[in-house]
Amino acid sequence: xxxxxxxxxxxxxxxxxxxxxxxxxxxxxxxxxxxxxxxxxxxxxxxxxxxxxxxxxxxxxxxxxxxxxxxxxxxxxxxxxxxxxxxxxxxxxxxxxxxxxxxxxxxxxxxxxxxxxxxxxxxxxxxxxxxxxxxxxxxxxxxxxxxxxxxxxxxxxxxxxxxxxxxxxxxxxxxxxxxxxxxxxxxxxxxxxxxxxxxxxxxxxxxxxxxxxxxxxxxxxxxxxxxxxxxxxxxxxxxxxxxxxxxxxxxxxxxxxxxxxxxxxxxxxxxxxxxxxxxxxxxxxxxxxxxxxxxxxxxxxxxxxxxxxxxxxxxxxxxxxxxxxxxxxxxx
Numbered sequence: 001x002x003x004x005x006x007x008x009x010x011x012x013x014x015x016x017x018x019x020x021x022x023x024x025x026x027x028x029x030x031x032x033x034x035x036x037x038x039x040x041x042x043x044x045x046x047x048x049x050x051x052x053x054x055x056x057x058x059x060x061x062x063x064x065x066x067x068x069x070x071x072x073x074x075x076x077x078x079x080x081x082x083x084x085x086x087x088x089x090x091x092x093x094x095x096x097x098x099x100x101x102x103x104x105x106x107x108x109x110x111x112x113x114x115x116x117x118x119x120x121x122x123x124x125x126x127x128x129x130x131x132x133x134x135x136x137x138x139x140x141x142x143x144x145x146x147x148x149x150x151x152x153x154x155x156x157x158x159x160x161x162x163x164x165x166x167x168x169x170x171x172x173x174x175x176x177x178x179x180x181x182x183x184x185x186x187x188x189x190x191x192x193x194x195x196x197x198x199x200x201x202x203x204x205x206x207x208x209x210x211x212x213x214x215x216x217x218x219x220x221x222x223x224x225x226x227x228x229x230x231x232x233x234x235x236x237x238x239x240x241x242x243x244x245x246x247x248x249x250x251x252x253x254x255x256x257x258x259x260x261x262x263x264x265x266x267x268x269x270x271x272x273x274x275x276x277x278x279x280x281x282x283x284x285x286x287x288x289x290x291x292x293x294x295x296x297x298x299x300x301x302x303x304x305x306x307x308x309x310x311x312x313x314x315x316x317x318x319x320x321x322x323x324x325x326x327x328x329x330x331x332x
Contacts, residue, residue: 003318005311009034012049015329019053020063029088035124036184037318038310039303043184044121046318047191050325051118052086061086061116068093076105079243082115087140087255090115095125098261099132106266111243112257117143119255123175123300126164129261130171133270138162138259141239143246146179147219149229152206154219155248157255158182159235164300166264167274167281173300178232179220186212186220191321 003011009030016026029052036044055061062084072079078098082090094112102108119140129136142157156178164173180200189196189212199208201215209215222228238258240247245256264273281298289296310316 001318001320001323002315003323004315005034008037008046008316008318011326012046015049015326016052018330019056022064025063025085025089028092029086032088032092032120032124035307036121037316038307039121039123040306041121041123041303042188042319043182046322046326047184047187048118048120050329051187053329055117070097076107077109077111079111079113082112082254084114084116084254086117087112087115087119087257091119091125091257095128095259099129099134102134102261102263106263108261110259110261113243113245114254115257116254119257121175122160122162123164123173123303125259126162126173126175127171130164130166130173133166133263135166135262135264136162136164136259137262138257139235139238140255140257141236141246142255144249145183145219146232147202147221148233149222149226152202156232156236157239158220159232159239161231161235165277166270167277169278170301170304172277172281172298173304175300178222178228178235180223180228181220183220186215188319190216191325192319
């Protein structure tokens with residue numbers, strides 16, 4: 001179904017505030033989920049709203065109450081306690097604090113600890129950083145779900161690496177999970193009664209499955225086998241151990257995030273930097289194409305162009321099933 005952007009915002013915020021989110025928390029959560037819808041990353045879109053509310057009901061997410069705090073600070077670093085609030089809110093707030101602070105230092109590392117599910121679409125935070133002419137390098141771990149290569153037990157989070165670079169037009173945004181598919185793919189497949197692709201997940205007994213519910217009981221497989229597994233391992237350390245958050249199952253804690261903000265001007269004038277980035281983009285896009293390819297895209301280009309199209313139209317396509325689920329929550 002088609003839904004107007006403003007109507008979708010109102011629906012999401014009204015639903016979230018009904019279940020205890022403050023107006024500000026609901027707005028930040030909606031902003032991130034809406035980004036997922038507008039960019040075509042439905043796995044991180046409104047499908048997450050019922051998940052958030054279920055977690056509030058199960059007391060896995062705190063809403064309202066004590067505000068997030070800075071627990072450690074140096075001229076080039078921040079460690080922020082998320083007070084068990086959802087990462088959708090905490091990481092957005094931490095980013096805002098960081099963007100202001102990095103103006104003085106030129107480079108800043110921010111650790112976020114004691115947050116609850118979910119971290120959300122990291123590409124949204126990366127885009128915000130790039131709009132402020134900053135490079136963003138992010139590592140986010142979660143509550144598990146990814147099976148190390150060669151194992152049959154989930155240990156890591158799906159652990160994305162996210163990097164964005166500013167340009168004079170669309171920023172370059174690489175935002176990729178360590179798993180072949182994301183947890184959001186499981187949520188959508190379950191909600192819509194569909195199967196997931198083969199060889200992307202195992203059930204609790206270690207057998208390959210295409211059933212999203214069985215995959216939730218088992219775990220997801222890493223992309224590119226040992227390469228994705230290795231990336232997930234490192235993100236587990238940077239997002240988890242470095243921030244004092246969950247790290248595997250032996251070290252308990254909340255979800256953890258580390259991101260680095262860099263002002264390119266600390267190495268060279270940003271205009272010169274952007275010029276070289278755009279030169280590389282042009283070289284890639286105008287390079288000879290393989291048979292069957294009409295266009296070569298740089299990281300994040302397609303999703304950002306879809307975002308622009310949806311914003312221009314003032315509406316986007318929302319799953320009927322997800323819309324119904326959210327409306328049913330409003331009727332409770």
